[in-house]
Amino acid sequence: MSIYVNSETRVLVQGITGNQGSFHTGQMLAYGTRIVGGVSPGKGGRTVEGVPVYDTVFAAMEAEPADATILFTPAPFAKDAAFEALEAGVKLLVLIPEHISLHDALEITAHARRKGAVVVGPNTFGLVSSGQCKIGIMPNRYFIPGPVGVVSRSGTLCYEIVGTLAEQGIGTTTVVGLGGDRVVGLSFIDVLSQFEEDRDTRAVVLVGEIGGSAEEEAARYIASSMSKPVVAFVAGKSAPPGKRMGHAGAIIERGRGTFSSKIEALTAAGVRVAELPFQVPKLVKEIL
Amino acid sequence: MKLYEYMGKELLHRYDVPIPRGKVVDTAEGAAGAAAELGEVVVKSQVLTGKRGKGGGIGFAATPEEARREAERILKVKVQGMAVDKLLVEEKLQIEQELYLAITVDGVSRCPVILASLDGGMDVEEVPEERMIRWPVELSLGLQPYMVREICRRLGGEAGSRLTKPFLQLLPNLYRLFREQDAELVEINPLALTPQGLVAADAKVTIDDDALYRHPEMPRIREKTDLELKAEELDLAYVELGGDIAVMANGAGITMATLDMVQYYGGTPANFLDFGGGAGVERTAQALELLLGTNPKAILINIFGGITRCDVVAEAFARVKESRGIDVPVSFRLVGTNEQEGREILKKVGIEAFQTMEEAVRHAVELSRG
Numbered sequence: 001m002s003i004y005v006n007s008e009t010r011v012l013v014q015g016i017t018g019n020q021g022s023f024h025t026g027q028m029l030a031y032g033t034r035i036v037g038g039v040s041p042g043k044g045g046r047t048v049e050g051v052p053v054y055d056t057v058f059a060a061m062e063a064e065p066a067d068a069t070i071l072f073t074p075a076p077f078a079k080d081a082a083f084e085a086l087e088a089g090v091k092l093l094v095l096i097p098e099h100i101s102l103h104d105a106l107e108i109t110a111h112a113r114r115k116g117a118v119v120v121g122p123n124t125f126g127l128v129s130s131g132q133c134k135i136g137i138m139p140n141r142y143f144i145p146g147p148v149g150v151v152s153r154s155g156t157l158c159y160e161i162v163g164t165l166a167e168q169g170i171g172t173t174t175v176v177g178l179g180g181d182r183v184v185g186l187s188f189i190d191v192l193s194q195f196e197e198d199r200d201t202r203a204v205v206l207v208g209e210i211g212g213s214a215e216e217e218a219a220r221y222i223a224s225s226m227s228k229p230v231v232a233f234v235a236g237k238s239a240p241p242g243k244r245m246g247h248a249g250a251i252i253e254r255g256r257g258t259f260s261s262k263i264e265a266l267t268a269a270g271v272r273v274a275e276l277p278f279q280v281p282k283l284v285k286e287i288l
Numbered sequence: 289m290k291l292y293e294y295m296g297k298e299l300l301h302r303y304d305v306p307i308p309r310g311k312v313v314d315t316a317e318g319a320a321g322a323a324a325e326l327g328e329v330v331v332k333s334q335v336l337t338g339k340r341g342k343g344g345g346i347g348f349a350a351t352p353e354e355a356r357r358e359a360e361r362i363l364k365v366k367v368q369g370m371a372v373d374k375l376l377v378e379e380k381l382q383i384e385q386e387l388y389l390a391i392t393v394d395g396v397s398r399c400p401v402i403l404a405s406l407d408g409g410m411d412v413e414e415v416p417e418e419r420m421i422r423w424p425v426e427l428s429l430g431l432q433p434y435m436v437r438e439i440c441r442r443l444g445g446e447a448g449s450r451l452t453k454p455f456l457q458l459l460p461n462l463y464r465l466f467r468e469q470d471a472e473l474v475e476i477n478p479l480a481l482t483p484q485g486l487v488a489a490d491a492k493v494t495i496d497d498d499a500l501y502r503h504p505e506m507p508r509i510r511e512k513t514d515l516e517l518k519a520e521e522l523d524l525a526y527v528e529l530g531g532d533i534a535v536m537a538n539g540a541g542i543t544m545a546t547l548d549m550v551q552y553y554g555g556t557p558a559n560f561l562d563f564g565g566g567a568g569v570e571r572t573a574q575a576l577e578l579l580l581g582t583n584p585k586a587i588l589i590n591i592f593g594g595i596t597r598c599d600v601v602a603e604a605f606a607r608v609k610e611s612r613g614i615d616v617p618v619s620f621r622l623v624g625t626n627e628q629e630g631r632e633i634l635k636k637v638g639i640e641a642f643q644t645m646e647e648a649v650r651h652a653v654e655l656s657r658g
Binding site for chain 2: 020075076098099100101102103104105106107109110111113114125137138139152153154155156157158159160163180182183184185187207209210212213214217233235236237238239240243244245246247248249250254255275276277278
C-alpha cells in the first residue's frame with residue numbers, strides 16, 4: 001500500500017523535451033514509473049526515452065488517459081500548463097519549478113480545488129511510493145520499500161533523512177515533498193491524514209522548517225486525530241528573523257514561524273523531535 | 289520587494305485609495321518648500337523599516353522653518369540602522385480614528401486574506417486576536433460587496449456600520465491593486481478616519497519577487513548588501529550571517545540544517561548559501577569565489593547529490609583551487625550522484641571528503657578555532 005500514487009498510476013510529463021524533463025523522464029522510467037506520454041507544445045510526434053510526445057495535454061489524454069502529470073515547464077508558463085492539465089481531467093499535478101509567482105500559485109491551487117484535483121508543490125521534489133512509482137526528481141536509490149511515511153517541506157534535507165533511514169535498512173511507504181513556497185497545494189495535515197489511513201505505514205517522519213504555521217497546524221492535527229507515532233526534524237534553528245532562507249516560505253515574519261514555536265507545538269502533541277537529522281533513524285527505531 | 293512608503297502611496301492613489309497631499313524631497317530646503325505649500329506637515333523618513341517614529345524618523349512641523357529643521361535632523365539620523373536620503377512631506381491629517389486594513393496571502397487557506405481592525409496605529413502584533421477580523425477571499429469569487437458588509441459588521445458597533453459605505457468603495461480597489469500588482473502584502477496602518485473621509489496615512493506594499501518580470505514599469509528597490517546582490521545575479525540564495533565559517537550546500541532545507549549543526553557544535557556560520565538546483569561547474573565556481581571573498585576562517589561544503597552532481601562540484605572546487613589558490617581550510621562532505629568521480633577529483637587537489645554531514649561540520653568547527 002501507499003498514498004496518492006502506486007504501480008498502477010499512469011503519468012504524463014509536461015515539458016518533456018527540456019533538459020530537466022528528458023533527464024528525469026529517464027530516471028523515473030528507471031525507477032519503474034509508468035510514463036504514458038509527454039507534452040511539449042510544437043514538438044508533438046517525437047519520442048523522448050521511448051515516450052511519445054504530444055503537442056497538448058488533451059492530445060496525450062486522447063491517446064492514453066493519465067492519472068497524474070509532472071510539470072517541468074518554466075515558471076512563467078507553469079500556470080497555463082497546470083490549467084491545461086486540470087481542464088483535460090488530470091487529477092494529480094506535481095509542480096517541480098521554483099519561482100512560480102505567488103498569485104499564480106493561488107490561482108492554480110484554487111482551480112485544482114474546484115476540479116477536485118491534488119497539487120503537489122510548487123517548488124517540490126515530487127512524491128514517490130517506494131518500489132512502485134516515482135513522480136519527481138529525487139535520487140532513485142534511497143527510496144526503498146518499508147513501513148515509514150515521510151512528508152517534507154524541503155528536498156535535499158529529506159533525501160538526507162531518507163538516506164540515513166535506508167542505510168539502517170528502514171524503508172518508506174510514500175515520501176511526499178510539499179514544496180518550499182508560501183502557497184503549496186498540500187499541507188502536512190492532508191498527507192498525515194492519508195498516512196493515518198494507510199495500512200502499511202506504521203510511523204511517520206515529518207521534515208519541517210521555519211516560516212509559516214504549517215508545523216503548528218500539523219501538531220494540532222497529530223494531537224487530535226493521529227494514532228500513529230510521528231518523528232520530526234525542523235530546520236532553521238539558527239536562522240535570523242526577516243531573512244528568506246532559500247525557500248520563499250522559509251522566513252520568520254512579524255514574530256511568526258519561529259523554530260521554538262514549532263518545536264513547542266510538536267513536542268506538546270507527543271511528536272518525538274530529533275535535534276539533528278542523523279538522530280531520526282534512532283527515534284524511528286524506538287517506535288517501530 | 290518592499291516599496292518605500294511614497295511608492296506604496298503612489299500605487300494606492302492610482303487605485304483611487306485616498307492618500308494625504310504630499311511631496312517627496314531629498315533636502316531640508318525642499319522640505320521647507322513643501323511645507324510652504326501644504327501648511328502644517330509631517331516629515332517622514334523613507335526607509336524600508338517599521339517603527340520609524342520610535343527611531344526618530346518622523347517629525348512634525350507647523351511652519352516651513354520648522355519643517356526645514358526637522359528635515360535636517362532626520363536626514364542625519366539612522367532609522368533602525370538605515371540611512372535616510374528621501375523624505376515624504378505630507379499635510380497633517382485631522383484624525384478622528386485610526387484603523388488597520390491589510391490584504392496578504394494566507395498559506396493555510398491558500399487565499400488572499402483581508403485583515404481589518406478598529407485598533408489601528410499600533411504594531412499589528414499588539415492587536416489582540418479577537419480585535420482583528422480575518423476574511424479569506426475565495427479567488428474564484430473575488431472580493432464581493434457582501435464580504436465587505438460582513439467584515440464591517442464584525443468590526444462591531446456604530447463604528448463598523450459607519451465604515452460600511454466607505455469600505456465598499458475602498459476595499460475592492462485595494463483588492464484589485466493586490467491582485468493586479470502581484471502584491472504579497474498591502475498594509476495601511478493607520479487608515480485614518482478624517483472629516484474628509486478615509487485616508488491612507490501610511491502604506492506598506494510588498495511585491496512578489498517572482499512576479500517582477502510581469503511588472504517592468506515598477507522601480508527596482510535594493511535592500512540587499514553588495515554580496516547578496518552579487519549572489520542574486522548568480523541566481524544563488526545567499527544571506528549574510530556574520531560568523532566565521534562560510535557554508536555552502538545544495539538545497540534550502542539542508543543548508544539551514546547545516547547552519548543549525550554548526551551552531552550546535554559551537555561554531556558560528558558566516559552565511560547561508562544554497563546553490564542547489566543542479567548548478568553547473570561555472571556557477572558552482574562562482575559561488576565558491578563569492579565565499580572566498582568574505583574572508584572566512586573555514587569553509588564548509590555539504591553536498592548530498594541529487595540533481596546536483598558530485599563530480600561537477602568537485603571539478604568547480606579543483607578549478608578555483610588551481611586558478612587562484614584556496615588558503616582557507618576546507619571541510620568537504622560529498623555523497624550522492626557521481627560520488628566516486630567527485631572524490632577522485634578532490635583527492636587530486638589534496639582534499640579527503642567526509643561521508644557524513646556530522647563529521648564535516650565538526651571538522652569545520654575545529655578548523656574555525658584555528
